[in-house]
Amino acid sequence: MTEYVSTTPGLFPLPDWAKDDLSDLKGHQKHDLVSGDEGEEITAAYEDAREEVIGVQQEAGLDRVVEGQLRWDDMLAHPLAVHDAVETRGIVRYYDNNNFYREPVVNGALEFSGDVASELEAASELTDDLQAVLPGPYSLADLATDEQYGDEAEFLGAIADFLEGEVDAFPAHETLFLLEPSLVENAPEDGVDERASEAIDQVASATDADVVVQPYWGALEEKVYAHLLDADIDAVGFDFVANQEDNLYNIQEYGATDDISLGLADGQNTLVEDPEAIRERVDWVYDQVPVTDFETVYLTTNTETFYLPYAKFEEKLAVLAEAADLAEVKAA
């Protein structure tokens, strides 16, 4: 029987009080962004905010609970932006959004950092359903500039080594989400697609937890998808908000992993979906694909949710939890 798991890809908006407090404590400029060695007051504000967003997920009834990645001022570039071997330069656009992050320039050897692991340690005190979140190696390499390794393949390899080391230090977690929007937005060319898949495989191998690779803002090119299926991962995610046809085509043509992640709620729009409508979309996906059964179906927003006002974000979480319950009941 299929298990329906409600979850999110993390990177939440800060609660409004924390937006205010942290603006005051940190400031508004580029050099005020998170450094990885924040002082006591800032750390305390983030701890309170983390506790709050974990509580919100528990109250909503989500099956997986993320840390929230509230400190990730640079969004998916965060793990590099706070790294010692990285210099942050100008503010650059975050994909095609009206959002910006500091360009991380890698100019030293990418040794172990432990920044994300320590966030997860703190979160693991508050939940037994922990889900870790990281940028996938291809996206992280794509968001950064390399001045150390000198070669695209070598840089991707170094990023994969780095992320593997980070995952290895994580506390126990149920699931690991690797977010890979760049696989869609800046699709790897011939040869690079295979290396991207190998890099993902390497990072995934560092954990015993289920690994979900979530591309978004569209569908993967078929070759990229085919290569991704070669990686030893448990689920691929599909952004059915941005694109239905090509995602279905990929599944119909190349099959799927035993588990699947369905991005069915819009992480970038305040329109709150009806849980029943989400459940119906799950049925619709089932009707379209040749697979008779998935072991686990993750129900999630298609993208990160920091784009949303806080109250709407809270509503979205409740919808996902309820949709998973509805699907479970129907399946039973």
Place this chain on the structure above:
Amino acid sequence: MTTNENKDQFRPEGHENDHFLLTTVVGSYPKPKWLNRAKELYQDPDHGFDDDDYQEAKDDAARLITDEHERAGLDVVVDGEMRRNEMVEFFAHRIDGYEFNGPVKVWGHNYFDKPSVVSEVEYDESWLVDEYEFTAAASDRPVKVPITGPYTLANWSFNEAYGDDEELAYDLADLVNEEIEKLVEAGARYIQIDEPALATTPDDHAIVGECLERIVEDIDEEVRIGLHVCYGDYSRIYPEILEFPVDEFDLELANGDYDQLDVFKDPEFSKDLALGVTDVHVAEVESVEQIEENIKKGLEVVPPEQLVVSPDCGVKLLPREVAYGKMANMVEAARNVEADLDEGNVDVERGAPAPADD
């Protein structure tokens, strides 16, 4: 010297040079500190500073900054957008169909109240006629009215009500058209549509073009319509934008040290070029000589009669004295280049760069 009637309607009486390089600003200007303080008092429920007090403060600030633009010598002035908070929020508050759900992140700890469109957008009260009439009364010089364009208003909102953003943008364009009709009725002759969102999604230039067709419908041709675009890869929208029904393109180029200038040389730039000649992201006032050099960059693209001189973008994030210094030096530089042009002392080759050998 050929003339350009649309531009020359803004030529001051008794202008000192034969050539005329119209000087203006994009729109926003740093708010005086006391205005921000007044806003805090107004928002403080425990304070007696009321609606009328805050209105008076905004009027005073609008007068002050309009006057500051005059002192800097600008040919066409703006009130520095003293009454506006943010370029989408301000308009969304005045359009039926929008609602606000709280702040969202732009970058770091910089947020804005990104509104949601929850039902069909409709024109309610006028957005800018009061602002225009006040500024026009406060100055003897022509006043430009910047309006956030429909494409940006659509793109930088959550769209809950329309099938897609394109449909929403067209409905908003009809509202902008209605507003411009009212502004023209009130005497406005220079309108600037701001479309910074086009830089994020350059492939949508056809949508912006269609929006502009709606915006200018039934608007007298004498009314000068500009389009401001900033911080993007211009090669992805040029030359397509030349088809847009506008008189002027206002472009940010100083920030990139004119590395994109060649984009506009081929094919020939057939509209007026409002060239960004001071960088609004550098808090140092460029010298008059430097700005003269920048102005001459524009002459590589268009002849003097098609050239307008302006900063890259709104200057509201600069310290006020720096903003003023940039305006004043910009005007001085423009007048110097005009005088040089009069005397035939400017030797700039215009047109397509020689093709590289390959």
